[in-house]
Structure formats: C-alpha cells, structure tokens
Amino acid sequence: xxxxxxxxxxxxxxxxxxxxxxxxxxxxxxxxxxxxxxxxxxxxxxxxxxxxxxxxxxxxxxxxxxxxxxxxxxxxxxxxxxxxxxxxxxxxxxxxxxxxxxxxxxxxxxxxx
Numbered sequence: 001x002x003x004x005x006x007x008x009x010x011x012x013x014x015x016x017x018x019x020x021x022x023x024x025x026x027x028x029x030x031x032x033x034x035x036x037x038x039x040x041x042x043x044x045x046x047x048x049x050x051x052x053x054x055x056x057x058x059x060x061x062x063x064x065x066x067x068x069x070x071x072x073x074x075x076x077x078x079x080x081x082x083x084x085x086x087x088x089x090x091x092x093x094x095x096x097x098x099x100x101x102x103x104x105x106x107x108x109x110x111x112x113x
Contacts, residue, residue, distance in 0.1 A: 031096075031103060032056060038095045042087035044080035051081075053088040055095055 035055030043050045048065035062084075068077045 027103065031099065034099055035092075035096055038092065038099070040088055040091040040095060042084050042091055044083035044087070045076075049077070049080040049084045051084040051088045053085075053092050055092050055099070057089055057092050059085070059088070 038055030039060070040053050040055070041050065042053070045065075045068070048068055050061075050063040051059060052061040053059050062081070064077065064081075067073070068080070
C-alpha cells in the first residue's frame with residue numbers, strides 16, 4: 001500500500017491512473033499527427049502578405065509582395081505580417097477544435113471540445 005497525505009492509495013488505483021495517462025498521451029500524439037496534415041492560409045493587406053501554417057501552428061511559408069520589402073514600408077510590413085500570422089493561428093485553432101470534437105474517446109474538460 002502507498003500512503004499519500006495520510007490516505008491509503010490502492011495500487012490498482014495508481015495503475016489505473018497511469019494507464020489513463022498513457023492512453024491520453026497516445027491520443028494526443030494521434031491528434032498531433034492528424035493536425036500536421038491540416039493546412040491553413042491567411043493573408044493581410046489584400047493578399048500582399050500571406051502565411052501558410054499547419055494545424056500544429058508551425059509556419060510553413062510566408063509570401064510578401066516585393067513592394068512591401070522597401071525600407072520605407074518596414075513598419076507597415078511588420079504590422080501586416082503580425083496580422084497574417086495571428087489570422088493563421090486563429091484558423092488553425094478552429095480546425096484543431098473541429099478535429100478534437102470528432103476524436104472519439106477524448107474526454108476533454110468542458111469548454112475545450
């Protein structure tokens with residue numbers, strides 16, 4: 001028997017919790033594998049700054065209109081790049097939420113799925 005804070009913890013209970021943790025970790029890896037195949041596109045300034053991101057929120061590519069690369073447009077480029085990246089993150093989160101809702105046996109706390 002194991003004691004924790006004065007209470008007896010049965011070994012079967014501990015092994016059950018360890019198995020649940022292992023199962024949850026396995027499910028998380030499966031979801032990550034599915035999300036890596038999700039691709040979202042986002043843009044800013046009417047398509048002059050574009051970002052491509054996967055479902056794990058890894059930036060796969062950035063395209064910038066050559067006109068935005070001029071030194072005097074640096075601040076504008078930084079603003080539009082941030083807008084496009086943030087938009088891509090939001091889109092990838094929406095896609096991830098859809099996938100999580102469709103994942104059977106994934107018991108998420110309320111508000112997360």
